[in-house]
Amino acid sequence: MVKQRLAFLTDFVEAVTRRGRNSGDEADTLKALARPASERIAAACSVLMGRIGDAARVAVAEQALRAYAELQADEKLRFFQRLRDDYGVDADSIRQAYGAWDANPDAAAVADLFRVVEPARQTLLRRLNLAPGATPQLVAMRRDLLQAIEQDASLAAIDQDFAHLLASWFNRGFLSMRRIDWNAPAAILEQIMRYESVHRMQGWDDLKRRLAPADRRLYAFFHPATGDVPLIFVEVALTRGIPDAIAPILTAPEGEAQAQADTAVFYSINNSLAGLKGVSFGNFLIKQVVAELSAELPQLKTFVTLSPVPGFARWLAAQDDERARVLSQALQAADWQHDPDRIEALRPEVLALAARYIVVERGRGGMPADPVARFHLGNGASAHRLNWPGDMAPSAMKAAHGLMINYLYEVTQIEARHEAFVRDQTVAHGDQLADALKS
Structure with missing residues (x-):
């Protein structure tokens, strides 16, 4: 089996590097490249991690991405699982490098330690990126990975490698x-x-x-x-x-x-x-x-x-206090949407619970629960004013009961608010939200 695999890898490299050259072995070339996409991408990844010339590496990377594009969803899932299992780190190498650093923590030892703790798949992804037009294809590959994680949560470790590299490439x-x-x-x-x-x-x-x-x-x-x-x-x-x-x-x-x-x-x-x-x-x-x-x-x-509040309706429905339950039930009814008096009656409760959601409620890592709030507050804005109803479109009614919010960017305050948010998760907010929190 090992000899057969080595023979296939050799044939694959020869087939790829002969492409575009005059050769009397065109039939053999086409035969090697006609193997199933799952076999071709596995072979290409093995070859890319080996010692081959730069020109051959570019050609193999191109073939790898072509093969990936042919994979079905279940085959992509298995490909990502292979990245997880076969292209990780070597525990013995980490132990040895750490021991060398612990004994003599100089710059060379740090460099060796850094090299071995980086998963091999990061090197593989960099080499795949050598192919012409590879970067958008790898962005699309990560989109597929995010979908695959919904089936196999252990693949999240691979996403850390993609996120690390893409953050550098899209600096x-x-x-x-x-x-x-x-x-x-x-x-x-x-x-x-x-x-x-x-x-x-x-x-x-x-x-x-x-x-x-x-x-x-x-x-x-x-x-x-x-x-x-x-x-x-x-x-x-x-x-x-x-x-x-x-x-x-x-x-x-x-x-x-x-x-x-x-x-x-x-x-x-x-x-x-x-x-x-x-x-x-x-x-x-x-x-x-x-x-x-x-x-x-x-x-x-x-x-x-003038921003949506996409998590408000779901959050409100999940609260177990009487005040939130009553408001959630009232907003799920349709009688208020065309009744100005009903809207005015509900407004104080909407503003009070919405202010609690934006300013007080926390999600993972102590950050605000609402994703749009995290984005703008993290950019140095303040939660300035809640607007209800601000968007009566069906999607906005479903996600936020029509709630919208203004985030205010004050040029002289952006950096200070950004630092306070990053350091202490401080949610800067205006008088309207402050008053609503007291009610």
């Missing part, structure tokens, strides 16, 4: 920010429409309205490896005052509001690639957009979001 220094307008290439406009998930666009006219130069802006981060696919983009409305509902922004006719605007509203922020989940660059985008808008339109004095 802020490699990103470029662009303002997107109606004259942008069609490929980019199509991507914007495709990846808008907060407030779905209804067609080209809707996109054109969101790019209107008088009172709208759209900015995106791009990476050289992903071409015309924006990694993250933010949509901005220029308004007079801080809005408390999304419908007037989405349905407002185009006007000449720019000169009168004193507020920039970040009303939709979208990450495009699921495989980059957890790779943080949204904070850099917002700060750069604030700087850009401040330079272009110095009359803008206020920078806020």
Whole structure:
């Protein structure tokens, strides 16, 4: 069996490196490359971790990614399990390196220890990334891995390696920010429409309205490896005052509001690639957009979001105190949605429980339970004002009973609030939420 495997690996390397060269063994080449994708990717990974030349390594990496693209979902799951089991660390090497460091903790010993504690799959992923166009394919591979983790939680260890490498490859220094307008290439406009998930666009006219130069802006981060696919983009409305509902922004006719605007509203922020989940660059985008808008339109004095509160309904339904149970039942009924008096009667309770959810409730690691709150508070914003009802769309009603929130970015306070949040999990919040917490 071992001899057969070695023979297959030899044939595979020969087949890959002969591709594109004049050779009388084309039939053998095609035969080797016609093996099942699961065999080809296993062989390619073994070869990549061995000692081969740079040109051969690029060719083998390309074949590995081609084979991966042919795998079915169950085969991808087994591939990830192989990465977990066969491309980890060597315990004996770690013990030896640690012993050497413990005896003589110099720089060389630290380097040796660092080398052996890094899982072999990180080296494998770096070598896969040698193939032309490999980076987007590895981002897509991580998307598949995140889905596979739902079936096998032990694969989370592999995700740590992907996250570590992608955070390096998508470092802020490699990103470029662009303002997107109606004259942008069609490929980019199509991507914007495709990846808008907060407030779905209804067609080209809707996109054109969101790019209107008088009172709208759209900015995106791009990476050289992903071409015309924006990694993250933010949509901005220029308004007079801080809005408390999304419908007037989405349905407002185009006007000449720019000169009168004193507020920039970040009303939709979208990450495009699921495989980059957890790779943080949204904070850099917002700060750069604030700087850009401040330079272009110095009359803008206020920078806020109009954000969803996606975890509120689920959290409220899970509370076991009487006050929360009563409110959850009342909001699940439909009688309030078209009854102004009923809305006014419910508002104090909604604001009180929502303030508790945003400011007090904690999730994993002591961070705020709401994911959007974690994002903006971690960027240095404050929870400024709760708005209810702010979004009556079906998805918003299901996730948050129509609740929205403004997060306020005050330029002089961003860094201090960011540090307080990271250091002490301090949730900066405005007077409205402070008053609601007392009720």
